[in-house]
Amino acid sequence: MDLDFQVIIDNFTxxxxxxxxxxxxxxxxxxxxxxxxxxxxxxFGGLILGLLSLSRYPVIRxxxxxxxxxxxxxxLLMVIFWMYFLLPALMGKTVPESQxxxxxxxxxxxxYMSQIVRAGIMGVPKGQxxxxxxxxxxxxxxxxxxxxxxxMRNMIPSFVNQFVSLIKDTSLAFIVGVSELTHVxxxxxxxxxxxxxxxxxxxxxxYFVLCFAFTSFSRWLEQRLAWRKSI
Amino acid sequence: xxxxxxxxxxxxxxxYFEWLVSGLKVTLELSAVGIVGAFVLGLVIAVLKMSxxxxxxxxxxxxxxxxxxxxxxIQIFFWYxxxxxxxxxxxxxxxxxxxxxxxxxxxxxIIYTSAFIAEDIxxxxxxxxxxQMEAARSAGFSxxxxxxxxxxxxxVRITIxxxxxxxxxxxxxxxxxxxxxxxxxxxxARQVESYSFKGFEAFTAATVVYLALSVSITFIxxxxxxxxxxxxxx
Amino acid sequence: MIQFQxxxxxxxxxxxxxxxxxxxKQGEVVVVCxxxxxxxxxxxxxxxxxEPINEGRLTVDGMDLLSKKTDLNRxxxxxxFVFQQFNLYPHLSVLSNITLAPIxxxxxxxxxxxxxxxxxxxxxGLAMKRDAYPTQLSGGQQQRVAIARALAMKPRIMLFDExxxxxxPEMIGEVLAVMQDLAKSGMTMVVVTHxxxxxxxxxxxxxxxxxxxxxxxxxPEEFFRNPQHDRAKQFLKQLLSPMH
Numbered sequence: 001m002d003l004d005f006q007v008i009i010d011n012f013t014x015x016x017x018x019x020x021x022x023x024x025x026x027x028x029x030x031x032x033x034x035x036x037x038x039x040x041x042x043x044f045g046g047l048i049l050g051l052l053s054l055s056r057y058p059v060i061r062x063x064x065x066x067x068x069x070x071x072x073x074x075x076l077l078m079v080i081f082w083m084y085f086l087l088p089a090l091m092g093k094t095v096p097e098s099q100x101x102x103x104x105x106x107x108x109x110x111x112y113m114s115q116i117v118r119a120g121i122m123g124v125p126k127g128q129x130x131x132x133x134x135x136x137x138x139x140x141x142x143x144x145x146x147x148x149x150x151x152m153r154n155m156i157p158s159f160v161n162q163f164v165s166l167i168k169d170t171s172l173a174f175i176v177g178v179s180e181l182t183h184v185x186x187x188x189x190x191x192x193x194x195x196x197x198x199x200x201x202x203x204x205x206x207y208f209v210l211c212f213a214f215t216s217f218s219r220w221l222e223q224r225l226a227w228r229k230s231i
Numbered sequence: 232x233x234x235x236x237x238x239x240x241x242x243x244x245x246x247y248f249e250w251l252v253s254g255l256k257v258t259l260e261l262s263a264v265g266i267v268g269a270f271v272l273g274l275v276i277a278v279l280k281m282s283x284x285x286x287x288x289x290x291x292x293x294x295x296x297x298x299x300x301x302x303x304x305i306q307i308f309f310w311y312x313x314x315x316x317x318x319x320x321x322x323x324x325x326x327x328x329x330x331x332x333x334x335x336x337x338x339x340x341i342i343y344t345s346a347f348i349a350e351d352i353x354x355x356x357x358x359x360x361x362x363q364m365e366a367a368r369s370a371g372f373s374x375x376x377x378x379x380x381x382x383x384x385x386x387v388r389i390t391i392x393x394x395x396x397x398x399x400x401x402x403x404x405x406x407x408x409x410x411x412x413x414x415x416x417x418x419x420a421r422q423v424e425s426y427s428f429k430g431f432e433a434f435t436a437a438t439v440v441y442l443a444l445s446v447s448i449t450f451i452x453x454x455x456x457x458x459x460x461x462x463x464x465x
Numbered sequence: 466m467i468q469f470q471x472x473x474x475x476x477x478x479x480x481x482x483x484x485x486x487x488x489x490k491q492g493e494v495v496v497v498c499x500x501x502x503x504x505x506x507x508x509x510x511x512x513x514x515x516e517p518i519n520e521g522r523l524t525v526d527g528m529d530l531l532s533k534k535t536d537l538n539r540x541x542x543x544x545x546f547v548f549q550q551f552n553l554y555p556h557l558s559v560l561s562n563i564t565l566a567p568i569x570x571x572x573x574x575x576x577x578x579x580x581x582x583x584x585x586x587x588x589x590g591l592a593m594k595r596d597a598y599p600t601q602l603s604g605g606q607q608q609r610v611a612i613a614r615a616l617a618m619k620p621r622i623m624l625f626d627e628x629x630x631x632x633x634p635e636m637i638g639e640v641l642a643v644m645q646d647l648a649k650s651g652m653t654m655v656v657v658t659h660x661x662x663x664x665x666x667x668x669x670x671x672x673x674x675x676x677x678x679x680x681x682x683x684x685p686e687e688f689f690r691n692p693q694h695d696r697a698k699q700f701l702k703q704l705l706s707p708m709h
Contacts, residue, residue: 003316073445075406077417078438085430089235130515131552131611135566135618136542145565149556164300171302175410182304189312197313204301204309211300 007195008202011188015206018179026179028206034098034170034180038105039163045106046113051143053114054121071111076169080104084176101173109166116158120151153225160218164211171207181206238429242436247423251436254419261337261415262402268341269401270394273348280353291349298346304407306343311335311411336408344401348394355390356382388459392452399448403441416440466491466622466653467512472521474507474677481507482518483677494654496664496685499674500700505657508674509624512655513544526621542570545615549627551607553599553614559586560595563614571618578617585613589643605636609643616647623647625656661704665689673697 008015018026025033052064071079083104087095095103124147132142171182179187185203189196241247280291298306311332315323326334359382367377409418420437424430467489474482481504489495497505510516511523514530514537523530528540554562563582567573573581586592589609599607608628615623625644629637641663648654648667658664664671664685671688673681673696680694692698 073442075403077406127552134546136538136570168302171304197316200309200313204305
């Protein structure tokens with residue numbers, strides 16, 4: 001076993017930020033950009049879908065649940081391909097690949113986030129709703145001031161876990177040609193030819209450091225929140 | 232969009248239909264191999280993680296954390312492009328004589344999923360209150376007998392739903408094998424698209440197949456939850 | 466003030482309220498008692514429509530609860546409700562627990578709402594706990610805050626659903642004292658409770674329920690001295706025996 005990591009050192013900035021600042025952002029920088037933007041969008045997407053899926057009106061609840069379960073039944077790759085087809089048709093113009101990927105990741109992750117939101121809301125004891133409406137608060141006020149603030153606390157660790165999944169999932173952007181970390185890795189691999197092992201070990205390590213940091217953070221949060229609940 | 236001419240016949244018969252069917256076959260094969268392998272390996276890792284011997288526990292933890300926190304796609308690329316430098320010659324030779332794409336995808340899926348499965352098995356066992364073990368031991372059962380009669384039967388019931396969920400994830404994740412040229416369902420759908428320019432039809436077909444898979448398994452799990460986990464007391 | 470006329474309610478096939486007729490006048494304190502599962506909690510929960518009724522007529526302060534025109538939020542703002550499990554909002558301070566509804570519903574300015582909340586906290590003897598969080602309070606203190614929270618909407622009726630059942634014995638007295646004080650001030654109250662001492666001293670009327678039916682309605686002395694119904698006799702005997 002003869003590994004030579006010189007190839008990593010030679011291409012280090014390319015792995016980290018692509019051609020930036022002389023060209024577009026790429027590599028790890030673009031990976032983070034895709035993950036953060038998709039995460040913010042999915043947070044709101046998940047919140048809206050989660051609330052709608054608990055609506056008391058079946059006309060809203062059923063189609064929303066159908067949508068959520070359809071997305072959850074598909075591989076992410078399939079969702080990205082659908083975006084690739086549908087977005088230009090719907091928008092009537094070509095859409096940059098990175099936006100296609102962000103939309104795909106957002107739709108996919110929103111469906112999963114909506115389940116976290118649902119569980120968080122349903123985890124708040126029924127007595128809280130009863131107490132709130134007994135003082136005359138309206139349904140949406142009860143949700144906004146009483147249920148969501150309490151549910152959110154239970155949701156936060158799961159949200160962080162979803163973010164970790166998102167970081168990993170951005171690697172699929174490679175398939176539609178977005179030059180994030182995975183794509184940059186295959187590029188360097190194709191160019192240098194003889195160091196695939198070193199390159200993919202390095203890239204795996206980069207993802208690992210990032211994801212593990214957030215996983216640990218989410219565990220820490222979970223313990224801290226559990227502790228605060230018990231006093 | 233309005234000008235698009237739908238032609239469903241191309242995916243319900245003929246050459247493209249056969250492509251899609253052969254893709255489905257590969258997806259099912261890859262999933263089956265993956266599920267069996269990931270379950271066995273996951274069980275082993277779970278046992279290691281709960282052993283009394285510290286180095287083994289530590290080793291299992293490293294395994295779990297590393298493979299859970301790295302994208303599956305990178306793991307597929309590693310096994311496909313990069314593993315030859317770190318594997319023994321005999322293994323390399325064996326791999327080269329089999330369907331290497333399929334083998335690399337299967338190995339990656341098995342290892343990736345086993346890390347999740349191990350955690351599910353472990354938390355299933357840990358979720359049984361320790362009083363159950365104490366009660367069994369007080370009744371005179373040995374540790375192994377307590378496990379066999381009291382703890383495991385309860386743990387298995389709790390662990391089945393998350394395990395099945397992992398199996399389903401594995402089946403969906405097997406779509407990533409297309410990136411190294413495994414001709415599974417998503418790969419074939421894309422082939423049909425690029426040969427016939429009938430993307431909507433091809434991807435609809437693949438979508439329906441994936442959904443049929445998920446829906447039927449989810450349906451069975453719902454039944455299981457109702458019948459076994461929360462039977463209605465009457 | 467509150468009028469039940471031939472009210473029925475079912476949970477699926479279970480007949481939880483069976484032809485209930487009850488009239489609570491303004492300023493009256495009515496104690497509802499009965500064995501568990503007798504429908505007394507359901508009865509009190511129908512008054513602010515936490516549980517809807519299926520049949521009959523129920524009017525509260527002139528509002529018809531079966532009519533679609535009745536503004537449910539207005540009704541609930543006029544009727545205070547105190548729960549067995551307190552149900553304080555754990556993420557809000559004691560003061561915010563009390564001021565939330567007046568600020569959001571009555572549009573009371575924050576400062577004014579806080580002044581009123583402080584007066585209420587004064588009244589239940591917890592002014593020093595204004596910045597504490599519910600989990601830092603004892604059960605008795607939490608229940609007194611819950612009463613203050615209900616009073617903050619200046620309700621015309623107060624409902625208590627077993628307000629002392631979840632409390633340790635040494636804390637029951639402090640909550641009952643607040644309730645007694647409230648009764649003296651002329652509040653219309655319906656109280657589901659097993660505290661027969663409270664019923665004897667404070668109630669104007671005692672209602673005994675079993676299996677969804679009101680079996681007996683009497684003045685407290687009369688009810689305790691000479692219960693008419695066999696099941697009421699049995700219930701009182703069990704309640705007074707040390708082994709219950």
